[in-house]
Amino acid sequence: MYDCNCPDCKDAKLQSDKNARKINEVIDQVNALIQVNNETVDFIEEKADRIVEEIAEVKVNEVVEDLITKVNNIQSSLDNIENRVETLESNSGGSGSDLNLRDVGDGEIFTIDGVDNDTPPSNISVTGVTLDKTSHSFKVGETVQLTPTILPSNATNKNVNWAASNENCTVTGGLVTAVKEGECVITCQTVDGSYKATCSITVQANSNANIVSDYYKQWNNITAATTEGNDDDIIRDNKDFTIFAKIENPTDESNPTFGIINNWNVSGNQSYQFGKNWQGKIAFKAVGVSDTILLQTTETFTDKGVSFISCVRSGQSLTIYVNNVEITSMTIASTFVFKDTQDVIKIGQPSKTLHTLLYYNRALTQEELTKNYNALGGV
Secondary structure (H helix, E strand, O other), X not given: OOOOOOHHHHHHHHHHHHHHHHHXXXXXXXXXXXXXXXHHHHHHHHHHHHHHHHHHHXXXXXXXXXXXXXXXXXXXXXXXXXXXHHHHHHHHOXXXXXXXXXXXXXXXXEEEOOEEEOOOOOOOOOOEEEEOOOEEEEEOOOEEEOOEEEEOOOOOOOOEEEEEOOOOEEEEOOEEEEOOOEEEEEEEEEOOOOOEEEEEEEEEOOHHHHOOOOOOEEEEEEOOOEEEOOOOOOOOOOOOEEEEEEEXXXXXXXXXXXXXEEEEXXXXXXXXXXXXXXXXXEEEEEEEOOOEEEEEOOOOOOOOOEEEEXXXXXXXXXXXXXXXXXXXXXXXXXXXXXXOOOOOEEEOOOOOEEEEEEEEOOOOOHHHXXXXXXXXXXX
């Protein structure tokens, strides 16, 4: 093609040879890349086949191991049964021909020489414990009873020990008392086996911290009538006083009455009583040396739920409040003198919950009554 030796032909030939070499270099590079790609594909395919084989081998090994475990368990059970049979044969005094074995297992019934032997093991070990509550929130001064369940139910030793994680709570026999605000964990631990169950406790601040604080006495969570000794500093002579009570479920159909506080004896003699009478009226009655006073509401109160009942004596004035509202009042004669029975003071009444009872040796103002009412959840 370039037979001529002229300068132009020579240059053209040189350029053509250069282009041919360049093309060959590119072809060689492409072939090299193809070779590398083929090797990579082969490597990936080989690796994938190996991974598939390994996965299959693992699966097979897992199945085999599971089967081996099950076989071992079966063998262990068979060995156990064989040991029991040998023991029974030995106890029967024969080779086994006199042994009639119906069923063998923990706690199961079996017969020897046709005689049932269903005597349970002499000691059944504890296997666990649970509590009826795993968490609980309450306020300072309140209590909650935790009840454990021992497993199995026929365990021989069901004794447990109780412990509180810190001073925020105390626990005795499962009865937890909130002492101070914060968190606490109650632990119940079995004596047999040391199994544990816990209850997480949250102690909240008690709103009582906001009540008028100079009360003479305070009672909380009275769910049954309780008695105390005679106290000459409670409702005597011409002294001012305030009775402030928060009552839960104050009315039920079978018994509309409830007592808040009274001074009484077994003969029925009373110096004073305050509560709801059989007519459903809030009343304060006091027996004096020579006369009697009675202040009661004209309307009846049949509401259920929570009620706030107060009685305030200020000088010769006696006033009853219901849910922080003045309901009725009267003037006490200046000559009235309370009769002193020298008997016990009775607080609360069965079937009603006296949530809080505060007694003050002075007359609270309306503002102070409202403060107590708000602090104890009246709003």
